[in-house]
Every structure is written in structure tokens, then in C-alpha cells.
Amino acid sequence: MTTNWSDLSTQEQTALKRMNRGPYPGLDETLAKRLIALGLAQERPSGIGISRAGRELVIDILLRGRPDRRDT
Numbered sequence: 001m002t003t004n005w006s007d008l009s010t011q012e013q014t015a016l017k018r019m020n021r022g023p024y025p026g027l028d029e030t031l032a033k034r035l036i037a038l039g040l041a042q043e044r045p046s047g048i049g050i051s052r053a054g055r056e057l058v059i060d061i062l063l064r065g066r067p068d069r070r071d072t
Contacts, residue, residue, distance in 0.1 A: 003038050003039070003040060003053075003057070005057060005060075005061045011028075011031060012031065012034065012035060012040075015027055015028075015031055015032075015035065016035070016040060016041075016050060016054050016057065016058050017058055019041065019048075019049065019050040019054065020050055020054070020055055020058040020059075023046070023047060023049075024048075025047065027048055032048045035048075035054065036048070039051060039053050039054075040053055040054035040057065041054055
């Protein structure tokens with residue numbers, strides 16, 4: 001199952017953006033479990049981190065916001 005950005009709540013979107021920048025120790029446990037279930041985050045020895053799929057989703061949405069990006 002693929003998750004689209006629009007499928008996520010504002011809280012989930014914000015959490016992914018923060019996790020994309022680095023560790024997010026303030027991540028709510030329930031929210032973390034949901035992101036893990038969606039495949040957008042994963043448990044690591046150092047805590048919950050963004051997964052490859054989560055990172056790709058965030059990067060795609062950030063690039064869409066760039067004014068110099070051309071959609072093909």
C-alpha cells in the first residue's frame with residue numbers, strides 16, 4: 001500500500017518533516033506507531049527514525065513546492 005501526502009494528517013506530515021531533519025525525541029508514541037504501520041518510519045536502536053519511503057515522500061513534497069521545479 002502506498003501512502004500519499006494527502007492521506008496523512010497535519011500532525012503526521014509535520015512529524016515526517018521533523019524526522020527528515022534528524023532525531024525527533026518529542027515524537028508522540030501513538031503517532032510513531034502509526035507512521036511505522038504506514039511504513040514511513042522505523043524503529044532503530046537510537047529511537048524512531050524516518051524510513052526510506054517516508055524520506056522519499058517528504059522530499060517529493062518539498063520539491064513540488066520549489067518554484068523552479070518543472071513537472072514533466
